[in-house]
Amino acid sequence: MLKILKYSFYDLLRSRWSYVYFIFYLFLGFVLLFLNNDMNKAVITLMNIIIVLTPLIGTIFGVMYYYNSKEFTELLLAQPIKRSKIFIGQYLGISLSLTLSLVLGLGIPFMIYGLSKSTAIFDFSLLILVGSFLNFIFVALAYNIALSTENKIKGFGYAILLWLFLAVIYDGLFMISLITFNEYPLDKFSLFATMFNPIDLSRILILLKLDISVLLGYTGAVFKDFFGTKTGSFLSFLVLCLWVILPLARMKMKLRKKDF
Template structure:
């Protein structure tokens, strides 16, 4: 499997799109530093960008790479290799390339700004960790979608719908539900509902660490009040990891049954 990861990674890190993606984060983070010298303000702005862009790009890359390497996958399937090594190897190659691209793009400007000398290093680490986890989660979802749907338009379409739901619509519906049922105690329900959205979880994880109550929103505040900062962060991390593991397990199961 390591060999497949290595080649899948090597293929992707030479892709123009990935350079563009790294460049985008470099420019974005650099620009944020130009606007403000305050590290935590830059981090909050960057967080908002990460929560939107990382899931979208990872989903699309996951779908795209699965589709565009279909014929090559056939060649690999004809080699004396077990299926799980091929598919998990390809997925891990994509996810690692994306995560690295994000780490470099977002990390270099912070390092240049002297993050290691400031007290913000742990906050910054959580921000990067969230971006990395989201890269792994959403590229797994994208790869899984492409594996499940041979129709490419449907695969890409579903990826965008999932992103729209989780990144945009979810919050609106959630707030609507809160307003609708405001007479009831909703705290536990709110925690439960948040667990179903990895983007929200990542947001809460970062904000709990940054300790910015003004930006936490309802769910962040509930997390903070009911679970405390460390338990809240622990729970968010565990559930995020589960979000990465479940689609990977599904990739494995589906790849064992699929015809090529």
């Protein structure tokens, strides 16, 4: 598995897309800091970008890599290697290379602008951590989609739909249901619903750090327990891990019956 990981990783490190992605983040980091010169504001803007863009890029990258390396995968499948190891290896290769692009692409400009001396370093680290999680989650989801869909165009379609659903539509439905059932106690429901969407979950994790002042403005006791103590962060991280593990587990299941 480590060998596959290594090769996928090297392969991706040399691919044009990794550079595009890396340069995009580099550019974004510099532009943000140049325009604002205010680390805190840059961190907030960055959060909006990370929770929307990382999943999108993760899904597209995952699906694209799967379909593009299909023949190569077949070559690997004919080698004496366990199936699941091939795919987990590839998965880790993609996720790691995306994460590396993210960390370096954003890390470099922020370092140059004196992040290490700034108080924003914790916010920034959290942002990068959450971004990495999102990479791992969405590449896993993308691999699930690709494994279940033979047709490349359909696979891409589903991947984009999944992203659109989790990034926008889910929240829309969520808000509508909250407004509709206004009279009922909804705090448990809303926390619960947040857990079912990795994007929302990541957003909440960052909000716990950046906007704790506003989150504590809400009256519900459940909210207060969740946001006001360490429970919130702890639970969120736990569920984020589940969001990586569960798609991987499904991937393994799927691989047992999959024909190539």
